[in-house]
Amino acid sequence: MRFDTLAVHGGERVPGPEGSVVFPIFQGTVFTVEPGSGYHDIKYHRLNSTPTQSYLHDKLAALEGAEAAVATSSGMAAVTTILHSLLGAGDHLLVGDCLYGGTHDFLTQHAARLGWEYTVIDTHDPSSWEVRDNTKVVLVETITNPLMRVGRHREVIEFARSNGLTSVVDNTFASPVNFRPVVAGFDLEFNSATKYLNGHADVVAGSVAGSSELVEKVRHTLNLYGGSLDPHAGYLLARSLKTLGVRVRAQNANALAVAEFLAGNGKVAQVNYAGLPQHPDHAHASELLNGYGGMLSFRLDGGVRAAEALLAALKLPANAPSLGGVETLITRPSTTSHAGMSPEDRAAVGITDDLIRLSVGIEDAEDLLADFAEALDKV
Template sequence: MDEDRIETRAVHGGERRPGPEGSVVYPIYQGTVYSVPSGTDYHDLRYIRLNSTPSQSYLHDKLAALEGAEAGLATASGMAAITTALHSVLRSGDHLLVGDCLYGGTHDFLTQHAADFGWTFTFIDPHRPETWEAALTAKTKAVLVESITNPLVRVGRLPEVAAFARANGLVSLIDNTFATPVNFRPVTAGFDLVLHSATKYLNGHSDIVAGAVVGDAEHVERARTTSNHFGGTLDPHAGFLLARGLKTLALRVRAQNENALRLAEFLADRPEVAEVNHPGLASHPDHQRASELFDGFGGMLSIRPAGGVSAAQKLIDAVRLPFDAPSLGGVESLITRPAATSHAGMSPQDRLALGVTDDLVRISVGVESPEDLVADFEQALGTL
């Protein structure tokens, strides 16, 4: 299949032809017990915890096909994907370089637990390659960044990060949740491991929790072995729903790209809004880079109403279409204040250092009519 035809790969990538018993839709294999041929390696036993049952292998192939990768692994959550991947490449005494604007869960995991595993880490600015070498140590083993940061939707020097990692013998990891493989495929940019909270866009219907690790076969197999020992495995029913959601990923994300840009352009012209963050806007500091790297600017934006925290909460209360909820990437629009939800575990000082102010409002744009979304925000802004 053509590398650029993501719509076709989303539907047909990883599919079995013909399917079991001739089924077009791959079935759920709920069984935990399978016969074992003599001499089978432990990690090749067919067992749900070992990520090796037919349902899991099918899902892994679909995930890999979407990212253009050699292999894939599904996990029980996005954080399970991140922690499993990090544990697969870091040992006690190792050092990690990490982007300085992270999803709150990733930030909390590193700041609160890295020392427990004997890891050290240094925050780097993904926009300033000239500063990265100074952060290296003799024990640096990996670098982790996000394709589009949460919640300020910044886009770093991503190909340069991957090249820097290769030049210095580091494993490169990237959280591609916000961009999705529809808009950006990090493997082609040189990254070793691509991570997702599949709860979000990959599934797209706000009804499961899952994660994904994809990349070259060697690194994914190390991640699978780590996951097998830690037990953060995705169950077959959730895996079935994720595989089903993946088939419409390209259609959903294309619509969300268009809707988010339309809404961002509307909000940027409103006096009630002091700041709009969306990489599709020419005013965004990373607009040119995003235009060069991505096939779309994503369905996420964040804003700061002119009236501070009270105006932010009033806006959230006044909109009628978006749900006041902290997740993202579903077919329905969502709105939240990250300081009170996704980044609440961070200290106020750390949040402010990243630009996550108390009045910042994050919007995950769904697939509703763009005219209805704009009209809804227009009436909500009228209440401020």
Template sequence: MRFDTLAVHGGERVPGPEGSVVFPIFQGTVFTSEPGESYHDIKYHRLNSTPSQVYLHDKLAALEGAEAAVATSSGMAAVTTILHTLLGAGDHLLVSDVLYGGTHDFVTAHAARLGWEYSVIDPQAPDSWEVRQNTRAILVETITNPLLRVGRLRDVVSFARTNGIVSVIDNTFASPVNFRPLVAGFDLVFNSATKYLNGHSDVVAGSVAGSTALVEKVRHTLNLYGGTLDPHAGYLLARSLKTLGVRVRQQNANALALAEFLVGSSKVGAVNYPGLPGHPDHEHASELLNGFGGMLSFRLAGGAEAAEVFLSALTLPAVAPSLGGVDTLITRPAFTSHAGMSAEDRAAAGITDDLIRLSVGIEDVEDLIADFATALDKV
């Protein structure tokens, strides 16, 4: 089945319980047990094994092209559970030099305390990557936040396989509409499902997908740490997955149109969007991705002061963190998503105080462009 058909029908029960077409919420936490069940297979909510959870997991797996998937209580629960599953004391991790702020903070602040070692790599420079005897995994992002770089992802897959380590990718910015990492050869993919997978800014969730063997290991770790998704949030996420393709394609088109508009303005100093021919990763991103996503970032020629004036003059976008929803959101990452990083780390990553990040929604793009034009006139 093609993606939009999978989004609607993948993982569904036909017929559903009591003949339902829309799978119901199983709010209960107590279910009868079967003789011989293992601990992790008992139907209990914290163990991620109740009917609502299994249904959601099957739907997530279908969209990712995965053997198995598991939902988590947040995107951070997804990545931290993966790392706790793959790494033990004395193990080594390779991580991209640009990561979501929360992931960066977790690795840099807690690796030593947990007995892990890590090395930072440039995902654009495969020849510089080196494994150690104790290297267990490599962690990268499909499209980085907030500069929208696309790494040499095929090289990551090849490198991991050659060296016998697990390849892990954060696909939040792309979503499975624009890129399916498991189909491309990655071992594990995770998303902050709070963003595009849910897409309505009303659920916090995460997802992990991969082979049955790896996902079961992740689920067992998750069961012990307790990062379980609430039944009602899981229901809302499953509902939202059915419109994922429709939403993301509109966001792709809107973001490209806005990026092209901004590039043409004398008030704008730089635009970061991989769909633009001038983007440093445009060529290989075009080969990897089915769409360039709904995220872009830019800097105004007038610097941080101009950025403040511009944000205040907009009427349609909400000035707010987070991303991936049907509403357009705009923010300055140095003061939101990456505020936990040191000023030195932000500067090294190119996250300046005047950088503006835009999460494009599904509004009519002509209305968005008109609003941006009016705001730029006031800068």
């Protein structure tokens, strides 16, 4: 089945309980135990094994083209559980040089305490990647937050395979509409499902997908750490997955229109969007991705003052730190998503104080462009 058909029908129970077409919420926490069930197979909410959870997991796996998937209580629960599942004291991992602020903060503040070592790599320079005897994992982002770089992911996959590493990718900014990491060859992928997978700014969740063996390993760790997703939130997420393709394609188109408009405006100093021919990763991103996503970032002439003036003048985008929803959101990462990084760390990867990040929604593109044109006239 093609993607939109999978989004509607993948993982569905036909017929559903009591003949339902829409799979219901199993809000209960207590289920009878079948004889011979192992601990992790008991139907229990914290064990991520209740009917609503299992249904959601099957739907996520179908969309990702993966053998298995598991939902988590947040995107951070997804990445931290993955790392705790794959790494032990004394192990080493390679991480991309531009990570989501939460992932960066987790590693910088907790890796040493957990006995992990890590090396930051330039995801665009495979010749510089080196493994140690204790290297176990390589972790990258499909489209980086917030500079919208697209690394040499095919080379990452091959490098991991040839060196016996587990390859892990944060696919939040791309979503499975624009890139399916497991199909491409990554061992594990995760999403902050709060963002595009849900897309309506009303659920916090995460997802992990990959082989049955690896996902089960992650689920067992998750069961002990307790980062399970509430059944009602899982129901809402499964509902939203059915419109994922429709939403993301609209966001792709709108983001490209806004990026092109900004790139042609004299008050804009820089636009970061891989869909623009002048973007440094445009060529290989075009080969790798089915779409360039709904996220872009940019800088204005005039620095922080101009950035704040623009945010105040815009009418449609809300000044808010999240992303991936049907509404357009705008923020300065240095004050929100990457505020936990030191100014030195932000500067090292190019996250300047005047950088503006835009999550483009599904509004009419002409209305968005008119709003930006009017707001830029006031800057």
